[in-house]
Amino acid sequence: MNGAPRPSRTSVTKQKLFDATLRLVATRGLAGLTVDDxxxxxxxxxxTVYYNFGSKDALIEALFRxxxxxxxxxxxxxxxxxxxQAVEQLVDGMLVFLGEYPSFAQLLVSEMWRTPGQWHQTLSVLREDITSIFREQVALAADAGLxxxxxDVPTASAGLFGTVLxxxxxxxxxxxERSRAEVRESVLALVRGLIHR
Amino acid sequence: MNGAPRPSRTSVTKQKLFDATLRLVATRGLAGLTVDDxxxxxxxxxxTVYYNFGSKDALIEALFRxxxxxxxxxxxxxxxxxxxQAVEQLVDGMLVFLGEYPSFAQLLVSEMWRTPGQWHQTLSVLREDITSIFREQVALAADAGLxxxxxDVPTASAGLFGTVLxxxxxxxxxxxERSRAEVRESVLALVRGLIHR
DNA sequence: TCCTTTAAACTGACTGGTCAGTACAAATAG
DNA sequence: CTATTTGTACTGACCAGTCAGTTTAAAGGA
Incomplete structure (x- = not known):
């Protein structure tokens, strides 16, 4: 895992397309998006969209990844x-990310449980990437008898991820109008049911 | 308010359209649905769809309600x-309903947080209908010092609703492959953080 | 019991517009 | 000199909504 490669012309373009798509997806949803827009x-x-991604679907798939x-x-x-603390850091990380990319949260939530939707395969894998990180930390809590x-650890991890989302x-x-700190507190109140004593 | 009127021809048709829409919406999402399908x-x-509902949007709106x-x-x-027990009954009721109408859960989740999406106004009201029931019960728990x-009660209620969803x-x-009892248990484990002691 | 009337309910071919994807010649950047 | 981008124009499929005509069934004679 080396540092980010110096941006070539296409990677700048791809980034612009990701940002634009995220900006638009919140209001109209995936199917309502047009490539022209x-x-x-x-x-x-x-x-340029087709030069870089080949299709609308490929663009969306890349955006998910x-x-x-x-x-x-x-x-x-x-x-x-x-x-x-580890579990609290998980929650904090989610809150920071979702605060920065709110559209991505909407995108995830609106496609994640669609079966056997177009993205289900991809999203299953990506969901596993995230929940496995959760699982690792929750497993540590389990080992500590918390x-x-x-x-069971897998259920709790997936539930925690969905809940924060x-x-x-x-x-x-x-x-x-609520502050992030307030939201953090409500989530942690729920989590305290999981990680108790 | 007399007894339930014998179902007219249109109410049977409307029901058939609701059922069909729910059957299809899980796989393709709202925007991917065609009236022909x-x-x-x-x-x-x-x-007939247009005779009964006037538009695709009106059909979806009626389905939400x-x-x-x-x-x-x-x-x-x-x-x-x-x-x-009241809070547990809330959870049980949700599990029964969502088990019976899984597509509706997908529909809700994929449209609920879209802003300023087409359904946001309607869904805000409907979400309030549900969370107010939650709020009532959670408030009782709060009064009991639990x-x-x-x-705070509103946050906890909305969070609980979303979490169960x-x-x-x-x-x-x-x-x-998991049983409803198992799922019930994982949810209640989370809830125990809220309703403790 | 059988015919007639009426309005509600339903039908499906058709229309007008939208959109993913293609084509390509010219411009520009590295 | 090559990779990338632009702009414009085009195609073919798809789809929401329309509408003139048809069916259904309930009510009312006779």
């Missing part, structure tokens, strides 16, 4: 810490 | 009980 929003010719890699980078634990009986969206959409 | 799935001519009224009916508390400090979807999509 994406290109216009990015300040790029339509042909791009977003998830950013999210994974944000929540991957930097150093080993106390299990309780989990109540009858709660929807609570954050609810915050952004229905209570934008 | 809905009509075909319902065994009805395209014109229909689904939420069913959900509300399912989770509305029958009789006053212990606050802890909520930890720093957790995504955990259920995750169950249906990624772990269909």
């Amino acid at each position: 994406i290109a216009a929003e990015a300040g790029v010719a339509k042909g 791009y977003g998830v890699s950013l999210l994974a980078q944000q929540i991957r634990p930097r150093e080993t810490v106390d299990p309780r 989990l109540p009986d009858g709660v 929807v609570v954050t969206l609810d915050w952004q959409v229905f209570h934008p | 809905i009509a075909a799935e319902a065994g009805v001519a395209k014109g 229909y689904g939420v009224s069913l959900l509300a009916q399912q989770i509305r508390p029958r009789e006053t009980v212990d606050p802890r 909520l930890p400090d720093g957790v 995504v955990v259920t979807l995750d169950w249906q999509v990624f772990h269909p």
